[in-house]
Amino acid sequence: MESSEIIKQARARFDHEAAKKLLNEKYEAKMLFAHGGGMWRAGPDLLNLLHSCDDLDLAVILDLYGVPVEIEVSTLYALARERWQEQMNAWLLEYQTLAQQR
């Protein structure tokens, strides 16, 4: 390898922009979970939908694949919220570590 190439490689800057996008993709995938025969993505959309049904014990909503699934509102809400916060916490920790990279 040429010296100039060695120097170029040694000076390689950490790509923060790409790293953030990769982290985004990583944790969006981790938001997925299965329950009651349906596939769900924990996050504001699902949580808000379930919150709008909080006066119901049971509700029929569409899962990620457009399949209608009857769910216990409170159970799915608890699961979704737990998953969401768990992954958001992990995301924050990894994001903070990433921010320190040079």
Added chain:
Amino acid sequence: MNRGVLIFAFNNETTDYVSMAAWSAARIQRHLDVPVCLVTDSWINHDVFHTVITADSAHNGQRWMPDQDTAVSWKNFYRYRAMELSPFDHTLLLDADYVVASDVLSSLWTIQQDIVVMSKAHDVAGIGDFAQHNFFGRFAMPSAWATAICFRNTATARSVFEIMRRVQDNWQHYCYLYGCGRSRFRNDFALAIALHITYGNACKWPQVPWSMATVLPEYHMEQLGPDQFEVRYSMPNNMVKRLTINGVDFHAMNKRELEKIVAGAE
């Protein structure tokens, strides 16, 4: 219902896909805790595989490999035999160069669909434009990636693989029909066409709900830890940048670099 991962690996004159598959199988067992079945054309003795199935590799000319700067024998036919050869009721078909670095694929077992495929991919560095790969043909039909397919032993899934065989056997016809120009046959095209036909030509089929991270052939890569890889690439302005992939599954198109990592691990 038993479940497991199926990997096709046929060595050619430049790449030891079988060793790659063995390295991958160990990672799959660590992260997904399922058996791995290998389909290859020569008998091997490797403890990491639950089952080894020997099948003839069909050789269809040569393909240019940009990371190797040479044309190599292409032995990637017979992917349509995945259902026929799989010893599992619920199978996850993975390419040998798909690096499993997390347990996220485990969520595919819980999806109540006959077949679920990877339909979008992106460059980890955000430089490569994947629009040309996420769509194909003159009519920009949504494409599919045969890199990762999760299927159950059902009539619908069987239909997909049967149509893949027909597309392969009649590639000239389908190439013309979908306006693929002079494209050579690819399993990705066959899979996409098969899914279009099976699911009513509505451009919709069960998809893996995330995009596949991809390391392009020209990128350099090294392993820093069990599930940590550093990727280096040149930007359009010639500056070199680096990125750490930590606990994220990805498709390593830079087979030379992956081979070095696999060789280093042995």
